[in-house]
Amino acid sequence: MIAEVIVDIAHSEVDKIFDYACGEEIRAGMRVVVPFSRGTATGFVMRVKTATDCPPEKLKNIYRAEEELPALNRESLFLAEKLAARYRTPMALVLRLFLPAEMRTGKVSARFREFARLSDAQTELSARAKRQAEILEFLRENGEADAAFLRERFGASAVRTLAEKGIISIEKRRVLRDPYAEVQKERVERALTPAQQSAVKAVTETDKTVTLIHGVTGSGKTEIYLTLIADQIAEGRSAIFLVPEISLTPQMLAQLRARFGSAAAILHSGLSAGERFDEWQRLREGSAKIAIGARSAIFAPVENVGIIVVDEEHEGSYSSDTSPRYNTFDVALLRAQYNKCKLVLGSATPSVETYRRAKEGEFGLISLPERINARPMPEVEIVDMRREVKRGNPSPFSLPLREKLEKCLQDGNQAILFLNRRGFAQNVICRDCGYVAKCEHCDVALTYHSEEDCLKCHYCGTRYHMLSACPECGGVHVRYVGTGTQKVAAELKKLYPSARILRMDNDTTGGKEGHFKILKQFADRKADFLVGTQMVAKGHDFPSVTLVGILDADMSLHFPDYRSGERTFQLVTQVAGRSGRAGKRGEVVLQTYDPENYILRFAARYDFEGFYEHEISMRQAMAFPPFAKIVRVMVTSASDPEALDALREIYGQLQGIYARNSDKFLFFNKMHAPIKRIQKRFRYQVLMRLTDGSVLKEIYAACAEVKRKNTLVYVEENPSNLS
Numbered sequence: 001m002i003a004e005v006i007v008d009i010a011h012s013e014v015d016k017i018f019d020y021a022c023g024e025e026i027r028a029g030m031r032v033v034v035p036f037s038r039g040t041a042t043g044f045v046m047r048v049k050t051a052t053d054c055p056p057e058k059l060k061n062i063y064r065a066e067e068e069l070p071a072l073n074r075e076s077l078f079l080a081e082k083l084a085a086r087y088r089t090p091m092a093l094v095l096r097l098f099l100p101a102e103m104r105t106g107k108v109s110a111r112f113r114e115f116a117r118l119s120d121a122q123t124e125l126s127a128r129a130k131r132q133a134e135i136l137e138f139l140r141e142n143g144e145a146d147a148a149f150l151r152e153r154f155g156a157s158a159v160r161t162l163a164e165k166g167i168i169s170i171e172k173r174r175v176l177r178d179p180y181a182e183v184q185k186e187r188v189e190r191a192l193t194p195a196q197q198s199a200v201k202a203v204t205e206t207d208k209t210v211t212l213i214h215g216v217t218g219s220g221k222t223e224i225y226l227t228l229i230a231d232q233i234a235e236g237r238s239a240i241f242l243v244p245e246i247s248l249t250p251q252m253l254a255q256l257r258a259r260f261g262s263a264a265a266i267l268h269s270g271l272s273a274g275e276r277f278d279e280w281q282r283l284r285e286g287s288a289k290i291a292i293g294a295r296s297a298i299f300a301p302v303e304n305v306g307i308i309v310v311d312e313e314h315e316g317s318y319s320s321d322t323s324p325r326y327n328t329f330d331v332a333l334l335r336a337q338y339n340k341c342k343l344v345l346g347s348a349t350p351s352v353e354t355y356r357r358a359k360e361g362e363f364g365l366i367s368l369p370e371r372i373n374a375r376p377m378p379e380v381e382i383v384d385m386r387r388e389v390k391r392g393n394p395s396p397f398s399l400p401l402r403e404k405l406e407k408c409l410q411d412g413n414q415a416i417l418f419l420n421r422r423g424f425a426q427n428v429i430c431r432d433c434g435y436v437a438k439c440e441h442c443d444v445a446l447t448y449h450s451e452e453d454c455l456k457c458h459y460c461g462t463r464y465h466m467l468s469a470c471p472e473c474g475g476v477h478v479r480y481v482g483t484g485t486q487k488v489a490a491e492l493k494k495l496y497p498s499a500r501i502l503r504m505d506n507d508t509t510g511g512k513e514g515h516f517k518i519l520k521q522f523a524d525r526k527a528d529f530l531v532g533t534q535m536v537a538k539g540h541d542f543p544s545v546t547l548v549g550i551l552d553a554d555m556s557l558h559f560p561d562y563r564s565g566e567r568t569f570q571l572v573t574q575v576a577g578r579s580g581r582a583g584k585r586g587e588v589v590l591q592t593y594d595p596e597n598y599i600l601r602f603a604a605r606y607d608f609e610g611f612y613e614h615e616i617s618m619r620q621a622m623a624f625p626p627f628a629k630i631v632r633v634m635v636t637s638a639s640d641p642e643a644l645d646a647l648r649e650i651y652g653q654l655q656g657i658y659a660r661n662s663d664k665f666l667f668f669n670k671m672h673a674p675i676k677r678i679q680k681r682f683r684y685q686v687l688m689r690l691t692d693g694s695v696l697k698e699i700y701a702a703c704a705e706v707k708r709k710n711t712l713v714y715v716e717e718n719p720s721n722l723s
Contacts, residue, residue: 001021001022001023001024001026001048001049001050002019002020002021002022002048002049002050002051002052002054002059003019003020003021003022003026003032003045003047003048003062004017004018004019004045004046004047004048004049005017005018005019005020005032005034005043005044005045005046005062006018006043006044006046006091006092006095007034007036007041007042007043007092008031008041008042008043008044008092008095008096008104009041009092010090010092010093010096011090012090012704012707015090015091015092017046018034018036018043019052019053019054019059020032020034020059020060020061020062021059021060021061021062022045022048022061022062025065026045026048026062026065027045027048027070028045028046028047028048028070028072028074028077029044029045029070029071029072029073029074029076029077030044030045030065030066030067030070030071030072031043031044031045031065031066031067031071031104032044032045032062032063032064032065032066033062033063033064033066034060034062034063035060035061035063040063042066042104044071044072044092044095045070046077046081069284069285071098071099071103071284071301072095072098072099072301073284073301073303075303075335075338075339076098076299076301078338079098079299079331079334079335079338080094080095080097080098082334083097083324083326083330083331083334084324086330087324087325087326087700087715088700088701088703088704088715089323089324093323093324094324097296097299097324097326098299098301099280100273100276100277100280101273102273102276102277103277103280107273108273108274108276108277109277110174110277110278110281111174111175111176111177111274111278112172112173112174112175113146113147113148113172113173113175114146114147114148114170114171114172114173115144115145115146115147115170115171115172115173116135116139116144116145116146116147116150116159116163116168116169116170116171117139117143117144117145117168117169117171118136118139118140118167118168118169119166119167119168119169121165121166121167122167123165123166123167129158129161131154131155131157131158132154132158132161132162132167134154134158135150135154135158135159135162135168136162136167136168138150138154139168147159147170176278176282177272177274177275177277177278178275178278179266179271179272179275179276179279180250180253180266180516190223192220192223192224192227193220193372193373195219195220195368195370196220196223196224196227196368198366199213199224199366199368200224200227200228200231202364202366203224203228203342203344203364203366204228204231204342206342206364208362208363208364209333209336209337209342209343210333210336210342210343210344210345210357210362210363210364211342211343211344211345211363211364211365211366212313212345212346212347212350212354212355212357212358212363212364212365212366213344213345213346213347213366213368214347214348214350214355214358214365214366214367214368214608215346215348215366215367215368215369216348216368216369216370216371216377216577216606217348217371217377217573217574217576217577217578217581218371218372218375218541218577218581219348219368219369219370219371219372220368220371220372221311221346221368222252222255222311224346225241225309225311225344225346226255226256226259228307228309228342228344229241229256229259229260229290229307229309230259230260231306232306232307232341233260233263233289233290233306235306236304237289237304237305237306237307237341238289238290238291238302238303238304238305238306239289239290239291239302239305239306239307239308239309240290240291240292240297240298240300240302240305240307240308240309240332240335241256241290241291241292241297241309241311242292242293242294242295242297242298242308242309242310242311242318242328242332243292243293243294243311243312244294244295244311244312244315244317244318244538245294245315245317245515245535245538246268246269246270246294246515247504247509247515247519247535248311248538248540249266249268249292249293249294250515250516250519251519251540251541252292252311253266253292256290256292260289260290262287262288263288263289263290264288264289264290264292265279265280265282265283265288265290265291265292265300266279266291266292266293267279267280267283267291267292267293267296267297267300268293268294268296268297269294269296270514270515280300280301283300283301283302284301286303289302290302294317295317295318295320295328298328298331298332298335299331304339305335305336305339305341306339306341306342307341307342307343307344308332308335308336308341308342308343308344309344309346310328310329310332310343310344310345310346311346311347312346312347312538312574313329313345313346313347313350313351313354314347314349314350314351314354314570315538316567316720316721319719319720321720321721323714325714325715325716327717329345345363348573348574348577348608349569349570349573349574349608351566352566352612352615352616352619352626353625353626355612356616356626357626371581375580375581375582375583376580376585377576377577377580377586377606378548378576378577378579378580378585378586378587378588379585379586379587379588380576380588380589380590380603380604380605381400381587381588381589381590382590382592382595382600382601382604383398383400383401383589383590383591383592383595384592384593384595385398385591385592385593386593388591395491395495396419396483396487396488396491396551397491397492397495397549397551398589398591400589401549401589401591402495404547404549404587404589405492405495405496405529405547405549406496408528408546408547409496409498409499409528411546413544413545413546413547413584414522414525414527414528414529414530414542414544414545414546414547415528415529415530415545415546415547415548415549416529416530416531416532416536416542416545416547416548416549416575416578416579417488417492417529417530417531417532417548417549417551418532418533418534418536418537418548418549418550418551418575419483419484419485419488419531419532419533419551419552419555420533420534420552420555420556420571421482421483421484421485421533421552421555422447422458422484422485422486422505422506422507422533423447423448423449423456423458423484423485423486423487423507424447424448424449424450424451424480424484424486424487424490425447425448425480425481425482425483425484425487426445426447426481426482426483426484427445427446427447427480427481427482428445428446428448428455428466428467428478428479428480428481429478429479429481430470430472430473430475430477430478431475431477431478431479432470432473432475432477433470433472433473433475435470435471435472435473437455437464437467439457439459439460439462439464440462441457441460441462441677441678441679441680442457442459442460442675442677442678442679442680443675443676443677443678444457444458444459444675444678446464447484448466448480449486449507450486450487450490451486451507453466454466455467459675459678459679460678460679460680483551483552485503485505485531485532485533486503486507488531488551489501489503489531492529492531496528496529499528499529500526500527500528500529501527501528501529501530501531502518502521502522502527502529502530502531503518503530503531503532504518504519504530504531504532504533504535504536505532505533505535506533509535515535518530519540522542523542525544534571534575536575536578537571537574537575537578538574540578541581542578542581543581543582543583544582544584545578545579545580545581545586546579546580546584546585546586546587547579547586547587547588547589548575548576548578548579548586548587548588548589549588549589549591550572550575550576550588550589550590550591551591552591552592553568553572553590553591553592553600554592554593554594554597556568556571557594557597557599557600559723560674560722561721561722561723562619562622562624562625562630563720565599565615566615568599568600568603569599569602569603569608569611572590572600572603572604573603573606573608576588576590576603576606590603590604598614599611602614623666623689623691624689625718628666628689628690628691629689629690629691629693629696629717629718630687630688630689630690630717630718630719630722631687631688631689631690631696631699631715631716631717632685632686632687632688632715632716632719632722633650633654633685633686633688633699633703633713633714633715633716634673634683634684634685634712634713634714634715634716635647635650635683635684635685635686635711635712635713636678636681636682636683636684636711636712637681637682637708637710637711637712638680638681638682638710639682639710639711640682642708642710642711643681643682643683643684643711644684645708645711646706646708646711646713647670647684647686649706650686650702650703650706650713651670651686653702653705653706654668654686654688654699654702657695657698657699657702661692661695663691664690664691664692664694664695665688665689665690665691666689666690666691667687667688667689668686668687668688668689669686669687670684670685670686670687671684671685671686671687672684672685673685673723674722674723675723681712696715696717699715700715703715
């Protein structure tokens, strides 16, 4: 037998099939160890065949398989080939997406433990063997016990002697590491509303693969998802449930466990290596049928998929910003087509591109314009912060917000304060010469973090000592500019000393349980106010939250990005939707320096249709997506001259494509990236706007031809972040 093998080396020079001789135990999808070059390498078996064109004297044998069960199923191999061709990426890089990283490197494996229980053998113990007698008594009471526990409590010698006499038997068994073992939720039987029943029926009966559920916050989308999943599990199929943020996975996992028990497995980067491996194994072996997680869970090894759900489909986090730069929707659609199943997208604020495809009939469209039981949407009060400044109010909180916070506290309710900037101060500036503290490795200003009394780079994570004097002029008049979540929490504590305050941002959510612990404390009413970045804006359901304060609604409005208005509308609408989700009426205070802005006005009225019609007409007039495609070729290198040389080379090749297809280009130019250096790497870009995507293959091919040792060249389509 002959195995076609892709070696696990992400380099274009070896990105091809190698034939190896193998026995009948080798199957497609297995990871194998093979002789390669002058050493050995791990590879993936893509196919097994009976003949090869390779001369017999050159054909080498596979050394061994790494696992008995193929790590990759047929669907995974199919998807990998499609994605490698689509994104012009080495096959090895794509295949890695389907496996836990530590599994590839051999740094994690199944965990086994020894368990002791009484055997059928009956033997008299010596009167002096008190420890042995205690072990037997313990096992009679408990049935079985961890052998390591018995050795620690009663002594290894006593355990060994009982085992040698055959009085107890010791069995080695696999033990699963259970992430979020404490995440449990009682199942609450909820009858579907007529609108929810209609939505379930529409998804089930449509002949379209993709359906968009456009439902306002609190309209019951989650219950629809769970019902659709339950129907597929009942038919013996599996499911994939994607959420945009790790912070949302424990909450959704609790609901899935309440409904489906251990059939739900969680996959995301916040788990330990062992937990991720065990959850992946449960899905691969079929003992778990539902994969829940963030973007990477789309590669879960479940078979016979019956439904794929992408919640909050508009989120930019569904696009990968590392190679392979895939879009989760593309992968989800491939899986849905392969399995002949439904792909359900859900959002209160769908992306403009997705909503257009639904409006034009390419996708099914279900609208849920009202909250469950017709609860009202929270009232939004727009506060003009220019007036607050004129009144001499330097605080991050306007007078109306302070009054509502005071009342919220008095009434025993909870509030969420949203500011999409962490840290204490945005910049540190010298008032004498204008110097701004910047990162040595990235072309960005540093942020001051008061709790650690240090300056941090939010791009590479480097920390710096706080300045006591300006390094440029020696002046000591160094001041903080701007406000972050740390400062908001500190100011809040000054205003309301009795209030219990939690903060949720990247600085407070380290570790797998960082998000879960903060959200659980808030849900358990152990805090009055939750201050946070966009982590608090999506998906959370806190019945006692009656007030949301949006502290700087302008922040994302004026970014040099065609999506800035859309993102602002989505963020404001999503965070406003956290208020008034139970019986109590909710309120929202939206603070802005641009109160007449049409985006904020649409958001304050929850008028998605009005926003969409305005935005789509603007995009069409200016030829932005979905009426054109933005393509960016990025060039990065630790050496500025090398990056420039590579830029000139790729630009020269792209100029040839442009000359042959100028009618398909609306824009074509090379330039510095907006942030010129990140993590010590210099960045240049070629920006293109295309009316016809047929030239993409040529663009990808041209970039693949640029092969320089220390320089990275890659293509991004409609990048979610243009900085």
